[in-house]
Amino acid sequence: MRKFSDDFMMGAATAAHQVEGNNIYSDFWTMEHLPGTVYKEPSLDAVDHYYKYKEDIQLLVNAGLNTYRFSIEWARIEPSKGNFDQNEIEHYRQVLRFCHQNNVTPIVTLHHFSSPKWLISEGGWESDSTIEYFGNYSRHVVSELGELIPYICTINEANIGKQIEKIMKRMMAGANEKKSVKKQESVDVQVGLNVDLKANMEQYYRALGEAFGIDPRNVQTFISPRTDNGELIIMKCHEKARTVIKEINPNIKVGITFSLYDHQALPGGEPFVDKEQHEDFLNYLPFLQEDDFLGVQNYSRKIHGPDGVVQPDENTRVTKMGYEYYPEALGNVLRFVAKHWKKPIIVTENGISTDHDPDRVEFIERALNGVYQCIEEGINVIGYTYWSLLDNFEWQLGYAQTFGLIAVDRSTQTRYPKDSLSFLGNIKKAGLHGLKV
Template identity: 75%
Template sequence: MLKEFPREFMMGAATAAHQVEGNNNNSDFWTMEHVPNSMYKEPSLEAVDHYNRFKEDILLLAKAGGNTYRFSIEWARIEPKKGFFNQEEVEHYREVLQYCHEHNVTPIVTLHHFSSPKWLISEGGWESEQTVQYFERYTRHIVLELGELIPYICTINEANMGKQIKKIMKRMEQKLNSSSNEKSDGSVQVGLNMDMKTKMKSYYQELGKAFDMDPSAIYTYLMPRSEQGEKIIMDCHQQARAIIKETAPHIKVGITFSLYDHQTLPGGEESVKKEQYEDFLCYLPAIQEDDFLGVQNYSRKIHGPDGVIASDDTTRLTKMGYEYYPEALGNVLRFVVKHWQKPIIITENGVSTDNDKERVEFIERALKGVQDCMDEGIPVIGYTYWSLLDNFEWQLGYEQTFGLIAVDRETQTRYPKESLTFLGSHIKSVIKKDSSSLK
């Protein structure tokens, strides 16, 4: 049985702009979705029209009892052309933030959730040192315009994702000349299309044209991330943090990481240490001045003498191909607290499944792990389930179903699931709303 959470605990759900808003046509992902021979199974198009229906979606969350909403501001909307800031888009996000406050929902804003302005990629993207200055400028603009409405900022979503994608793409490259394509095994916590053998070269050529870049440069961009790129990402974070602290010191600043529960069998200890260092520990020097850490977890990896052990026919899998293992979250929190004693927000945790009873079970077991960790003294201050809505899962398109709310994309009608009712009922019973606490 779940116990009561502390009154101040933040509980809710999360989204990312490109995955839900629709018509993000100045972004790099929109370009990648629409070129000939695209690796994307389908384009995002109108997505689930959250851009126009955010009030309906936030209200569904709030009426269910949710008191927190994590969402991203889309850089490609704010600065669609280099140096040009679109005030209408700034006002759109002002309206989103104000609507959250009006309904006693604490907004947690992510400044960069994977998607970037198309022009940024043409300028060299996240492998160019200039990007640090561009991100700094964008951050300053957001904070000056909207900072008074923002209590929490995640600068960059899953800053370690480049390494995780690089690992799986290296394995995929090794398969290119084999007789079969590698299928998803859940070894990276984002939607990647593995059916790439026949498309890859032509895809790079088309992207080179679209971004006005040499195809070899595009290859570097799509194979994130070099050591230089790793440094640039963390420089962007640190510069953004400095600007936020200088401009709006009331805002709590953090970053999010994709973290697995790494478990070891005899002989797998060195493999675990290596992955834990690459996933998290190597970033510690750059985040020491942060106010909180965003932890994102979906599953575990089991390591043996030869590295990660593949799942077998007896393993319970999610629709994404991850092992169904909600207890991973609590284990990750226990690992993190050994190296990080400041507040932790679980900024993503969830499951893709067509059986919503599995989602209810997942949430209950994951939250039990969170409560156990809090009882042990781990400073967890929030949990935002991924995702509020069934949405666009990057290269995999719309086939994945993480959401607490289903959407008929022909009519954009919302259908709240039992899991939203479960999460919301639990929140209402343990968290008393108090509008006077919002400032």
């Protein structure tokens, strides 16, 4: 029985704002506490990973895993423009050192959705000035911590703003036609950013403008619907960070991550698939040619017919998030990406929200079968990090979603590893023994 190579990176992922707690200088913290907020609840202490990171990484290690993808929080490092907090640098230095002490490969993300509040007040992700700001932040982090970071994802899901824009347009069209918005449409983005038009958006945006001290029409967070100019700014930020990183430490492997669905066509749906694949991924390729690896993030598929996206029927197996339960999507996406990308690929996110852990075990088994088959076909997949290590703050959806390999009682912050954690670890320790390859 063949197995994953010993140097294959296998582990789990988190994002700072979703797990650390008390990210008080970030735009998300501001939005969570606004009158009329669209967030179901504030992040507050989250799951206290800021203080309990050693316990959490140790649980990963004890399971037999060797990789941890996490983000460094820009709002902690630079809480006000141009002022860098050395205490926060030292915190992340300790996280990185703990990884190395335990033979865990750290994959660091420099930006995972949340931004400093001051950045949004300066124009946010539609402002050319953000390119220089992001470069300055990247330079500071890598100058201080680069020797401890083998892999950097500059930006998480660089295409998310464009995906949200498309969702908003579809929902507006449905509302204008007086059609009901189905569950799959209201939870359409792969990360739990619930774009619910029923909220009183006028009141919310008025409060948003006041909070950031600018015209509410100019509040451009990373997850705001994005213009073509905003798309270009994101990619220029990536290029700027890559240049800075390579100047300081050329040994660091630099990449970026994208949210990618497995787009499938029924007869007549092929033009829709071609369009989605171009907008989700192919359009970005010119900006990635000097990258060392690509981060692929996938949770489900979309089926397209002659009239566009075909919604799952009532008999379709779905996850707690409302996605179709379809672990095979990951292998299909890797094959699509590999047609256009010959350098290494890391699966930086793949997972399922469910309260029934055997469903998670099955999902992991089937998804990793797909990864293994892709490797056998010659596709250069070098790592897999499940989303997520911990049940955490799922953005606008709060704490109800459960993606984690580890449950957390937030009243005591006690950790409860799930069977799926040891299952994933056993795959790493024993290859694919017992899996149906």
